[in-house]
Amino acid sequence: xxxxxxxxxxxxxxxxxxxxxxxxxxxxxxxxxxxxxxxxxxxxxxxxxxxxxxxxxxxxxxxxxxxxxxxxxxxxxxxxxxxxxxxxxxxxxxxxxxxxxxxxxxxxxxxxxxxxxxxxxxxxxxxxxxxxxxxxxxxxxxxxxxxxxxxxxxxxxxxxxxxxxxxxxxxxxxxxxxxxxxxxxxxxxxxxxxxxxxxxxxxxxxxxxxxxxxxxxxxxxxxxxxxxxx
Amino acid sequence: xxxxxxxxxxxxxxxxxxxxxxxxxxxxxxxxxxxxxxxxxxxxxxxxxxxxxxxxxxxxxxxxxxxxxxxxxxxxxxxxxxxxxxxxxxxxxxxxxxxxxxxxxxxxxxxxxxxxxxxxxxxxxxxxxxxxxxxxxxxxxxxxxxxxxxxxxxxxxxxxxxxxxxxxxxxxxxxxxxxxxxxxxxxxxxxxxxxxxxxxxxxxxxxxxxxxxxxxxxxxxxxxxxxxxx
Numbered sequence: 001x002x003x004x005x006x007x008x009x010x011x012x013x014x015x016x017x018x019x020x021x022x023x024x025x026x027x028x029x030x031x032x033x034x035x036x037x038x039x040x041x042x043x044x045x046x047x048x049x050x051x052x053x054x055x056x057x058x059x060x061x062x063x064x065x066x067x068x069x070x071x072x073x074x075x076x077x078x079x080x081x082x083x084x085x086x087x088x089x090x091x092x093x094x095x096x097x098x099x100x101x102x103x104x105x106x107x108x109x110x111x112x113x114x115x116x117x118x119x120x121x122x123x124x125x126x127x128x129x130x131x132x133x134x135x136x137x138x139x140x141x142x143x144x145x146x147x148x149x150x151x152x153x154x155x156x157x158x159x160x161x162x163x164x165x166x167x168x169x170x171x172x173x174x175x176x177x178x179x180x181x182x183x184x185x186x187x188x189x190x191x192x193x194x195x196x197x198x199x200x201x202x203x204x205x206x207x208x209x210x211x212x213x214x215x216x217x218x219x220x221x222x223x224x225x226x227x228x229x230x
Numbered sequence: 231x232x233x234x235x236x237x238x239x240x241x242x243x244x245x246x247x248x249x250x251x252x253x254x255x256x257x258x259x260x261x262x263x264x265x266x267x268x269x270x271x272x273x274x275x276x277x278x279x280x281x282x283x284x285x286x287x288x289x290x291x292x293x294x295x296x297x298x299x300x301x302x303x304x305x306x307x308x309x310x311x312x313x314x315x316x317x318x319x320x321x322x323x324x325x326x327x328x329x330x331x332x333x334x335x336x337x338x339x340x341x342x343x344x345x346x347x348x349x350x351x352x353x354x355x356x357x358x359x360x361x362x363x364x365x366x367x368x369x370x371x372x373x374x375x376x377x378x379x380x381x382x383x384x385x386x387x388x389x390x391x392x393x394x395x396x397x398x399x400x401x402x403x404x405x406x407x408x409x410x411x412x413x414x415x416x417x418x419x420x421x422x423x424x425x426x427x428x429x430x431x432x433x434x435x436x437x438x439x440x441x442x443x444x445x446x447x448x449x450x451x452x453x454x455x456x457x458x459x460x
Contacts, residue, residue: 061297061301063297064296064297065295066294067291067293067294067338071291071342071345072341072345073345098341099340099341099342099343099344099345099382100337100338100340100341100344100378100381100382101341102381103337103340103341103377103378103381104334104337104338104340104341106337107330107333107334107336107337107338108297108330108334108337110329110330110333110334111302111328111329111330111331111333111334112301112329113329114329114330115301115302115303115329134380134381134382134383135377135381135382137380137381139376139380140376140377140380140381142376142380143373143374143375143376143377143378143379143380143381144373144374144377144381145373146369146370146372146373146376146377147333147365147370147373147374147376147377148330148333148373149373150364150367150369150370150372150373151330151332151333151364151365151367151370151373151374152329152330152364152365153364
């Protein structure tokens with residue numbers, strides 16, 4: 001049985017770009033959806049998202065959500081506090097939480113899937129996702145999967161092809177798919193080039209290192225990678 | 231135990247305005263949230279939503295979602311086909327479906343609840359909701375309730391105080407709470423006054439009739455109410 005056409009949630013980071021190529025290589029991608037919610041790095045990552053959609057001839061929809069910066073407090077958002085440096089740990093990571101972000105994005109993507117007659121959402125959730133974010137937890141995803149399935153005529157499913165893979169394995173998979181990771185964006189600071197020191201830059205650098213791949217990213221700084229917290 | 235502060239989903243229709251007064255009479259309302267998603271009747275209903283929030287001194291947030299009219303096809307939306315007349319039945323009602331609308335609204339409200347430290351969402355889902363809309367069904371709501379609870383630090387709940395009441399009972403409850411229903415909007419056509427003939431006007435008229443209340447609404451036409459389909 002061939003896979004139903006997919007809606008891919010595409011931030012423009014390593015994981016979601018890999019999910020796009022993976023979905024494209026295994027079935028039809030109906031629409032790739034990016035969310036411009038006012039994060040400091042939205043502009044950088046969405047321009048890469050658009051680049052890959054054009055390269056693969058996939059329709060790209062950018063959803064503008066202006067209420068995030070008006071209502072939500074998070075250091076991830078424009079106008080928020082500075083992005084913390086260093087490996088993710090509970091306290092610095094909490095500053096970057098955007099309330100129920102995955103829930104909001106999945107709900108909107110579900111509406112688009114229903115509208116387009118696409119049977120599934122593809123999201124690059126992976127084994128390294130941080131359970132400190134409540135809307136990355138398994139119980140959240142199970143509830144959301146039920147809501148999306150039961151709340152759509154098409155009984156849309158949520159596919160997580162990388163759920164048992166870590167970021168290094170995703171980099172390996174994406175390299176095999178021919179992805180140019182220079183055209184992806186991770187850094188939460190959203191500067192001219194990746195900072196190399198924020199939590200998400202640290203994880204990006206680690207992924208290439210653990211995958212034994214050359215990291216093609218230009219970083220502002222590349223201090224020795226700190227050990228991950230136990 | 232007193233109730234946690236609530237976020238109320240407030241369209242400006244009879245049911246949600248009653249839910250606002252009900253929530254206000256039983257506990258603190260942190261924020262009332264309206265969604266401007268480009269429906270033909272948004273402008274009318276949101277102005278009433280704002281009126282009631284001001285009357286009750288409740289903070290009112292209007293969330294603008296411009297992608298609905300850009301991406302979704304529905305006769306409910308500006309630019310869509312004409313709103314069908316007559317009692318709701320499967321075929322004419324399907325034209326007014328907006329894909330996963332309840333899911334999208336509940337997800338955004340959950341984010342606001344988490345941000346504001348509110349412990350619950352109040353939605354005016356009721357016994358007369360049409361199960362032809364998949365995102366009004368019980369299995370959808372159960373999944374969404376799990377997603378919202380598990381996806382927030384505050385374990386936000388979804389409260390449906392009217393789930394065992396029909397629209398006539400809601401009108402009775404609201405009248406006891408002192409609500410002026412002239413300051414609510416139902417008509418999907420969004421004209422100067424209620425048309426009196428579209429599915430939602432028919433249900434509004436029926437609610438007052440069945441509740442044995444004087445209907446204070448000005449209608450363009452008031453043909454004899456058709457019998458509900460069996």
